[in-house]
Amino acid sequence: MQDELNERPSIVRLKNTLVGKIPYTPNSAESKIFLLGHDIGDLLHIYHFWRQRFLHPVVRRYHAPRSVRNDPLYVCNKAKINALRHKIEVGEDLSAYLSRRAHNNALDIRGYRESKSFNSSRDQMLICEGFYHLHLAPLPDRTNEVLVARVDVEVFEVVGVFTHELFLNDQVNLKYTKYNQAVDRYLARRMPEGGFYVGGAGGGLQNLAGSSFTTTMWQIHCRKILQLVEAWPDGIDGFTIKLYDLLFSGRKLRYVDPIWLVVDDGRLLIRDRKNKHDFWMETSGKWRGEPYA
Structure with missing residues (x-):
């Protein structure tokens, strides 16, 4: 399931988005390939490890x-x-x-590769x-x-x-x-x-x-969501259609354009760009949804 999850187009897109935001050094093609080779759970961990520096x-x-x-x-x-x-x-x-360092040098790729830890970052x-x-x-x-x-x-x-x-x-x-x-x-x-x-x-x-235990627990929460959604019939598209039905009084949609997105407050969202709605799962396991501007 791990390899299958990482090969899904929606997850590949999310991985590229995360790597594009993380300020790592050296900023090279080799470093980018190294990060993209990580499991999505590990990459979410690296991303959150950096973002927790921000208020x-x-x-x-x-x-x-x-x-x-x-x-x-x-x-x-x-x-x-x-x-x-x-x-x-x-x-x-x-x-x-x-x-x-929070802006320009948050992840030391060499130190991370050599030690398998975040101590240098x-x-x-x-x-x-x-x-x-x-x-x-x-x-x-x-x-x-x-x-x-x-x-x-x-x-x-x-x-x-x-x-x-x-x-x-x-x-x-x-x-x-x-x-x-x-x-x-x-x-x-x-x-x-x-x-x-x-x-x-x-x-x-x-x-x-x-790294921090907060980051570890956040990573576990997010990966469970990804696995749940991507395993649904038709993956993130089918799950998003189902969310409209569940959360908005049986609203039936045929066309959606969802992507995965991590926002600054730490939520992992499904953002339906066609119908302009965000969906996320709370720690209680309950799904929420609301329009976005």
């Missing part, structure tokens, strides 16, 4: 505790931080504040610690200072502001004491009676390949 643009509450706001590094960069804070609170895209702070780090000015500008935060769908909580000495050879500098102290204060706020997080201080958790 989905939604309105979030910004929180910086007093100890952080009183830090001289925070105070002297307050104007830049306030500009970033405004974007967070109104739900603007923060991609330009991320590391250049991972954002250690995010995967292991569970924290995002952002520069205080958007690209193409960069700042020596970076803001570290724990981010969920509702809250952007600042852990601290640090100089770029926080990193050593693209890894967290374990001797940078200011960061260690800030993490201790963060943990004391989150768990005043003691305890611990599974994984890093911010809830990060990696697997043996140096």
Whole structure:
């Protein structure tokens, strides 16, 4: 079933779309062929491993505790931080504040081929610690200072502001004491009676390949959907016709033009371009559908 799934035209198209978006180095024909040779599940994993570096643009509450706001590094960069804070609170895209590697060098093909792991490509702070780090000015500008935060769908909580000495050879500098102290204060706020997080201080958790468990579970979810749909009579076309019947009061269609698509919020969609509808399966197993503009 694995080889058959990867040979289906709709899956071949999805694989080409994913590889076209992933910023890998070296950016060569050989690298592209190598990636396209992966099973669609593995390729979805690589794609999500990269995309999890980005923050989905939604309105979030910004929180910086007093100890952080009183830090001289925070105070002297307050104007830049306030500009970033405004974007967070109104739900603007923060991609330009991320590391250049997220945009240009997210997957080291040579390192991945040699080690069979993502260790040379991972954002250690995010995967292991569970924290995002952002520069205080958007690209193409960069700042020596970076803001570290724990981010969920509702809250952007600042852990601290640090100089770029926080990193050593693209890894967290374990001797940078200011960061260690800030993490201790963060943990004391989150768990005043003691305890611990599974994984890093911010809830990060990696697997043996140096990727995240979140990515692994997302990959499994998506591959199950692909297998279900592609095994349907007439594949994605037949399944899409059936979805209209199920979700829209017995709507009967003869012609559809569906493709697989992964959108920035992490959903794997069936997008019917002829009738302008998106369909997706929720983690509960229930299918949803809605028109798109």
